[in-house]
Amino acid sequence: MKFDRRLVLVMLAPGAALAAWLALGGVLFRMTLDPAQRAGVDAAIGPLVASHGVLPVAWWLIAAALAAWAAGRLYAAHVAAPARLADATRVLIGDVAAPDLVPHGGAAARNLAVAINGLAGARRALQDDMARLVAAASRGVAEQRDQLGALMAELNQSVVVCNLDGRILLYNERARQLFRRLSRAPQGAGGAELIGLGRSIYGVFDRALIAHALETVERRIARGDDAATASARFVTGMPAGHLLRVSMAPVRPAASDGSAPTGFVLLLDDITGEYEVQSRRDRQLLELTEASRASFANMQAALDVLDYPDLEAEERDRFQKVVREEVSAMSARLAALAAGMSQDLMTRWPLQEMLGGDLVAAVATRIEADTGQRVTPDEVDGTLWLSVDSFALIQALAFLASRLEPFDRADLRIRLTQAGNRAHLDLIWAAEDARPETLTGWQTGAMQVGDVLSPLSVRDVAERHGGEVWFEHDRARSLSFFRFLLPLATGEPAAAVTHKDSRPEYYDFDLFAASEGSRALDERLLGDIAYTVFDTETTGLHPAHGDEIIQIGATRIVNGKVLRGECFDQLVDPQRSIPEASIPIHGIRPAMVRGKPTIAEVMPAFRTFASDTVLVGHNVAFDMRFLKLKEVVSGVRFDQPVLDTLLLSSVVHPNEASHDLEAIAARLGVTISGRHTAVGDALATAEVFLKLLPLLREQGILTLGQAREAAQKSYYSRLRY
Amino acid sequence: MSLKVLVADDEPNIVVSLEFMMKREGYEVLVARDGRQALEAIRRERPQLVLLDAMMPGMSGFDVCEAVRADEAVRDTQILMLTAKGRDTDVARGVGVGADAYMTKPFSTRDLMQKVRDMLA
Numbered sequence: 001m002k003f004d005r006r007l008v009l010v011m012l013a014p015g016a017a018l019a020a021w022l023a024l025g026g027v028l029f030r031m032t033l034d035p036a037q038r039a040g041v042d043a044a045i046g047p048l049v050a051s052h053g054v055l056p057v058a059w060w061l062i063a064a065a066l067a068a069w070a071a072g073r074l075y076a077a078h079v080a081a082p083a084r085l086a087d088a089t090r091v092l093i094g095d096v097a098a099p100d101l102v103p104h105g106g107a108a109a110r111n112l113a114v115a116i117n118g119l120a121g122a123r124r125a126l127q128d129d130m131a132r133l134v135a136a137a138s139r140g141v142a143e144q145r146d147q148l149g150a151l152m153a154e155l156n157q158s159v160v161v162c163n164l165d166g167r168i169l170l171y172n173e174r175a176r177q178l179f180r181r182l183s184r185a186p187q188g189a190g191g192a193e194l195i196g197l198g199r200s201i202y203g204v205f206d207r208a209l210i211a212h213a214l215e216t217v218e219r220r221i222a223r224g225d226d227a228a229t230a231s232a233r234f235v236t237g238m239p240a241g242h243l244l245r246v247s248m249a250p251v252r253p254a255a256s257d258g259s260a261p262t263g264f265v266l267l268l269d270d271i272t273g274e275y276e277v278q279s280r281r282d283r284q285l286l287e288l289t290e291a292s293r294a295s296f297a298n299m300q301a302a303l304d305v306l307d308y309p310d311l312e313a314e315e316r317d318r319f320q321k322v323v324r325e326e327v328s329a330m331s332a333r334l335a336a337l338a339a340g341m342s343q344d345l346m347t348r349w350p351l352q353e354m355l356g357g358d359l360v361a362a363v364a365t366r367i368e369a370d371t372g373q374r375v376t377p378d379e380v381d382g383t384l385w386l387s388v389d390s391f392a393l394i395q396a397l398a399f400l401a402s403r404l405e406p407f408d409r410a411d412l413r414i415r416l417t418q419a420g421n422r423a424h425l426d427l428i429w430a431a432e433d434a435r436p437e438t439l440t441g442w443q444t445g446a447m448q449v450g451d452v453l454s455p456l457s458v459r460d461v462a463e464r465h466g467g468e469v470w471f472e473h474d475r476a477r478s479l480s481f482f483r484f485l486l487p488l489a490t491g492e493p494a495a496a497v498t499h500k501d502s503r504p505e506y507y508d509f510d511l512f513a514a515s516e517g518s519r520a521l522d523e524r525l526l527g528d529i530a531y532t533v534f535d536t537e538t539t540g541l542h543p544a545h546g547d548e549i550i551q552i553g554a555t556r557i558v559n560g561k562v563l564r565g566e567c568f569d570q571l572v573d574p575q576r577s578i579p580e581a582s583i584p585i586h587g588i589r590p591a592m593v594r595g596k597p598t599i600a601e602v603m604p605a606f607r608t609f610a611s612d613t614v615l616v617g618h619n620v621a622f623d624m625r626f627l628k629l630k631e632v633v634s635g636v637r638f639d640q641p642v643l644d645t646l647l648l649s650s651v652v653h654p655n656e657a658s659h660d661l662e663a664i665a666a667r668l669g670v671t672i673s674g675r676h677t678a679v680g681d682a683l684a685t686a687e688v689f690l691k692l693l694p695l696l697r698e699q700g701i702l703t704l705g706q707a708r709e710a711a712q713k714s715y716y717s718r719l720r721y
Numbered sequence: 722m723s724l725k726v727l728v729a730d731d732e733p734n735i736v737v738s739l740e741f742m743m744k745r746e747g748y749e750v751l752v753a754r755d756g757r758q759a760l761e762a763i764r765r766e767r768p769q770l771v772l773l774d775a776m777m778p779g780m781s782g783f784d785v786c787e788a789v790r791a792d793e794a795v796r797d798t799q800i801l802m803l804t805a806k807g808r809d810t811d812v813a814r815g816v817g818v819g820a821d822a823y824m825t826k827p828f829s830t831r832d833l834m835q836k837v838r839d840m841l842a
Contacts, residue, residue: 290776293805294732297826301738304830308745315741322734 015064081105158268166201185605186597192566193609198558213248245269353489357382367401378415385489396461399447431480522705531557532610533686537586548574553678562686569679571596603634615642647711652695727751729759730774756780775804790819
């Protein structure tokens with residue numbers, strides 16, 4: 001039991017007061033007496049003090065004890081109970097989940113406790129409601145974001161969304177592919193050095209260009225254009241020679257008119273190919289016009305000469321020959337132009353590239369679903385890449401199949417073969433003789449499948465592909481078929497969108513709120529900084545004695561998340577042998593680095609990848625030594641701040657013996673996969689680093705400056721050790 | 722003495738007709754197959770009129786026209802440009818470099834002969 005000093009004081013006080021009061025009474029009584037009386041009283045009482053003195057003292061003690069008891073009761077009821085009540089209430093204020101107050105003390109205090117419990121209950125209910133609402137709202141927001149992310153991923157156009165600082169908040173797979181093509185860095189960066197969450201778009205586009213486009217939009221709005229739809233367009237050349245058409249629309253906070261934009265959306269089109277086609281067409285047209293003019297002039301002049309009545313036979317022959325030559329030259333020119341034209345026509349309607357096998361499977365599924373007829377593949381070259389409007393084409397085939405249904409064509413088959421630079425797609429059925437009259441109107445009539453009436457005819461669909469469609473009868477095999485002549489995809493099919501195990505992070509709207517901030521980097525919070533976490537594999541441990549980097553792997557951390565979708569993974573040709581003994585460590589054999597870029601080519605790309613970030617590595621001093629030695633040959637310096645997970649771990653767990661990556665990862669519950677590939681180690685280090693941040697916060701290490709200082713100290717302490 | 726006319730064109734099929742018609746008109750006809758030959762012929766033979774094609778390999782008709790107008794000795798040679806370049810920008814350039822007349826191919830030979838007669842009158 002706790003010793004309560006105030007309770008003791010409260011209990012002793014009445015006895016002390018009573019004693020003082022009695023003593024004061026005695027003194028006052030004596031003072032009223034003259035000396036003779038005083039002497040008389042002293043003589044009368046003096047002998048009694050020894051014999052009866054104990055009586056008044058005992059009397060006083062009883063009174064003091066009674067008073068102490070009463071004071072104790074009063075204290076408990078009116079001081080201690082309210083104080084406990086106040087403490088318990090304070091706990092309740094701090095913690096909603098704290099238990100209810102237990103009523104104590106007097107009736108008033110008890111009533112007070114009950115009232116407070118009521119209040120706390122009401123607050124708890126309110127809080128629960130709020131939590132439910134917030135959870136529902138954030139679930140809604142998260143769903144919308146995911147839907148938006150999914151939508152963006154499927155878009156055929158490249159989309160990039162930035163905040164006003166030009167930091168990228170969102171981009172889609174198309175944009176990633178586009179920047180992969182634009183990238184001039186070695187393969188390993190894969191365009192991630194140009195586009196990435198939190199990266200600046202001004203690394204790609206001139207800041208003035210974007211500013212100009214924003215001003216254009218503002219001017220349009222000032223002129224009275226609808227603020228919701230106003231956008232600006234510009235075309236810009238890229239260093240690698242690509243031509244981009246950019247559509248820009250500002251992002252404004254919803255439901256606020258005329259407010260300043262908070263960011264902007266860029267729609268990007270690589271019009272390099274389109275532009276080439278366009279200018280080729282223009283050139284062809286001009287050439288044709290001029291050549292025709294010359295030809296017609298030659299013919300006209302020759303014909304005019306032929307009108308002279310007195311021409312010699314020999315001269316007549318000569319001028320007739322001119323006309324004949326010009327006519328055949330014109331024909332040849334037109335033939336050449338027509339051959340080029342039909343290729344161009346195909347590019348008008350947006351066709352997508354599709355694998356033949358996929359198309360045949362989709363057609364079969366659709367026909368079976370619509371008509372219930374089984375469709376078997378005949379001769380199918382599934383490896384052909386076609387350039388098709390698959391929806392319209394499948395619709396056309398389903399329509400034809402449904403037209404055939406009344407004739408009970410049980411055995412429908414599909415054939416896909418290559419024919420020169422086109423493909424034949426045939427819908428085949430067994431038939432003794434051709435009866436095209438039963439199929440009148442199938443080519444040009446509007447297609448109807450079930451209740452759905454399409455505005456297109458089968459012929460429209462064929463023409464949309466720059467192809468043809470016809471009916472053919474193979475008497476020898478007793479087969480009839482509809483044949484579509486379709487264009488093959490030219491060039492390499494665009495890489496299909498790959499869905500990796502973890503969906504790549506392509507958006508982070510929290511960056512909308514992020515701003516550069518005027519604070520120096522050292523004063524920024526660790527959680528607000530963008531990091532490049534990297535690792536290198538090397539031929540050995542001694543850069544000064546000729547060891548070289550053979551692999552650089554890196555990932556980025558933006559807004560406290562590891563961006564697994566934006567990795568840098570590059571093998572490097574060390575231009576020397578790789579010691580046999582080191583191969584089991586990194587698993588990189590000489591054949592793997594042959595023909596890879598050299599460190600002088602890779603470092604600039606890595607510098608771009610790591611621009612505007614703080615570098616993080618495990619035992620990073622080792623990697624930095626290699627990079628430092630290559631500064632001259634690559635012309636690239638890494639002068640940004642550097643953090644070391646090894647040192648930070650020793651700050652957090654000073655008493656642990658081991659701070660190697662495996663040990664830390666195990667301590668912090670991080671699972672490592674792909675250990676000892678540079679990018680695998682970089683990812684593990686990134687996860688470890690993120691786990692270290694809250695532990696550093698507990699030690700009051702909040703900013704980059706504090707982290708660097710703490711690491712420094714730990715470093716020195718280790719040295720002394 | 723008959724008037725000299727130079728036909729400068731790289732296409733034999735027009736040269737043959739123009740040569741025939743100019744001769745029938747009674748002019749002395751010289752032929753050049755490209756711009757360089759044309760310039761040499763102008764300096765050497767001093768023709769009164771040049772029928773000049775704009776598009777010739779090497780030195781184009783425009784270049785020849787410029788060179789002629791810059792050359793003190795032959796600057797007064799009459800130049801009629803005959804060309805398949807029919808855009809107004811081309812016509813402007815032809816007149817700009819100093820052609821006296823500009824005809825776009827194809828042309829009527831009647832108009833051409835009339836124009837030649839007018840220019841040499």
